[in-house]
Structures are given as C-alpha cells and as structure tokens.
Amino acid sequence: MKPSPFEYVKARSMDDVFNTLERHGDGAKILAGGQSLVPAMNLRMALPEVLIDINGLSDLGTIELDGDILRIGALARHAEVGDSALVASHAPLLAEAVPYIAHRGIRNRGTFGGSLATADPASELPACALALAANINLASRQEKRTVAATDFFKDIYETAIMENELLVSVEIPVKREGERFGFLEFMRRRGDYATAGLAAYASFDGDRVESMRLAFFGIGATAVLAPKTAEAFIGRTIDQATIDNAVPKLNDELEILSDVHTSADVKRHLTSVLMTRVLSGMVQI
Amino acid sequence: MSGQVEITLTVNGETVRRTVEPRLNLVDFVREELGLTGAHAGCEQGACGACSLRVDGKVVRGCLMFAVQVDGADVETIEGLAQSGRADDLIAAFKRHNSLQCGFCTPGMLLTADELLNTVSGSSRAEIRDFISGNYCRCTGYQAIVDAIEDVQAKRGG
16 A cells, blocks of 8 residues: 655754654654654554654764763664674674564664664564663753653553654663673564564673563563563572573563464463573573 | 655666655655666565665665655666676576566565675575565575575675
C-alpha cells in the first residue's frame, strides 16, 4: 500500500523542528531513518499530517568520546554504530547487538535515536540502553533535559519524549576494567523481530559479581530489567549453581505477554535459556 | 497540505529534476517517473529487499524512503550499476551459477551482493547468507546465489 498524503518539512535547523512540532503537536512526526515509521505509513497504521525530516541536521549524527561518556547522536545509523571503532572499544555490547538489527539495507538507514524513540518492544537497542544505564538527551525550544533509560520507556511505543521534544543524543558510560557484556536473541529468521532477547551487563571483582543488569526484550510491552534476578548473583561467581538458583527468581519476576507467533510459556522458557547462555558466555563456563 | 515539492538529484550519473508529491516512495519514483523498472516494489514494508537501490553509496530500501528525501542525493539503480561495468563479473556469475529464476529479487540481490563484495573481504558462506538475509528469493533456495557471490569473491582475490 501507499502512505496517505502528508506535508513534508525538511528541517534545516533545530528551530525548524521546534516550530513545526509546536504548530502541529501530535499530528507531526519526526522522520529520521524511517525504517519503522515508513512501513507503518505504507500500511496506513501511521497517518501523520506532517513529517519533519531531520536527516539534514548532520550535527545529530556524531559518535564521540567525552571523558568517560560515549555520546551517540540520534541520527547515527545502525551500520555506523556497528562499524565504529569507538563503539567497539567503549560500548562493546552495542557492537554485539547491532548485527541483530534487521538487515544491512535497513541498518544503512535506521538510526540509533529512532530505535529508542520508537520503543518497539522487540527491538534491540532499548534493552541495550537499559543494560548500559544510558542517559537519553531530549531538547525542546525551552529546555534540554536528560532522562535515564529506566525512566524513558513507558509502554508499547511510548516513551518520555513530550510532543514538543526531539531526542538528540544518548550518553553511555564507557566500559571500565572488570565489566563484561553479553547479548543474544532468538528470532524466527535472521533479521526478524526478536521472539525473546537479552542484553546483559555485569561488573566483577575478581570472579565475583559486583553489579549486574539483565535487560530482556521481545517479551512484553517494553524492554525490562530483572533487578531481583540480577541481585541473586551479587557477591557470587557465575556458575551452573548460581544460574540454576536464579531461574525461579526470573520466572517470578518477569511479566510475559504472548505475541502472534509465540506463547508466553515458550517465551518464559526462552528467557531462562537466554540468561543461562549469556551469563555462561560471559564467564566461558 | 500535501503540495508538490521540486527535487534535483543525480540518478545513475545524470542530473534529474522533477516535481513530486511528498508521499511518493523512492522506488515508485524511479520506476514510474524515470522509467527505471529494475528495482521492484515488493512487500512495501521493508521486509523483502526487492526495491533495493543505492543512495549516496549505501544500499537502502526504496520503499522506505520518499522521493522528496533524495533532493541533492546521488542515487544508483541496478541499471546504473549494470551500465557502469563495475559488477560485470557478479552479473556473469549469477548467470553461470543459475542464481535466478523469475528475476524479481535479482536487482536487489545484485546491489546487496555488490555492497558485500565492496565492503567486506573473506566472507564465509554463513556471512554471505547473513549479509543477503534482507533480500528474499522465493525461487532458488539461495544456494546458487551464495555460490555466485563466493565465486566472485575468490576471483577478485578477497
């Protein structure tokens, strides 16, 4: 199908973005990579009155190191993030996750900020943002504010972004000594949306876990952390016994919804498989 | 509210100026306005890859961009790639290995394979399959397509 008619605004400045957002409110949509928005428009599931194309705002596409923060601009393409040497050394979880995002042709166009702003429950980057304790920078004409990833994802396709705001960049604490990451997802075919996935972070003191974040996706309305399950590993080593001990906690903690392909029971089973494989991989059991 | 927009771009090396409605997808623009029918409109939701074209050097979905977005851009279609001679060996390998039957996916498959051969060296068969996973072929079962790409990679010394 073809999209319904809309007005096209090519933003040449942040003011252009804010002017149009303020004039049209909810009727305006930001067009970044368009790899979720345009399919939804082609299917007439999204019917924006106005599209604000931000692809000309090249300042929004930079990936830069700023002290102990890695800042990824909203317009950085998935392929650029995946190919970035800065990302590979300072946020290796993202380098591991990017190849799971759709296909090359989509990754050439889709953007880091767009993925977070869309907040598809089955997409990879919201879970990575949670696992990495990322901060998300938003701007409106009046103010700039920073929202922690844990406060950002509200519901299915719903985030903390207000009608007059634009997501401008994401800040990720750089990898430190003793930190390890793991990423895995199950999907029906390569590049499909996840049936269930896990982005994991852990810091170690020797072989004992100091802190851990387990961010699951593809299982409910949003990507979610499982803090009680992660808590069960603190002060311990990761081995078969501690993993087995954590599985009932995980089953208790996660609220899981069925989707059109997969029942909640199967997804629940897969979350424990994911946890076992990812954590075992972290310590090479 | 959906007024016409004038765009100027380069398509296969030639400057093109047209007036388009904002909702016109890029693949429909090149097919219907420019008569370049190599790129196909398949699923129109980004899944099948039949509409693949190159914009500013990168292979993208022609159904997930609007023509208004390529104002000032450099677009290459399969016609341009074929005429350039840069993929003659790849096209010949597709013929030699019977890497197509109906041909619907072939233009997109060739563009994606071309990007793989130009950006990555030493790909395994699994890595080739991964790279072309966004281009659906319902005829060949992919085996012959992977054969052709692998063959070209070896002959180019990569």
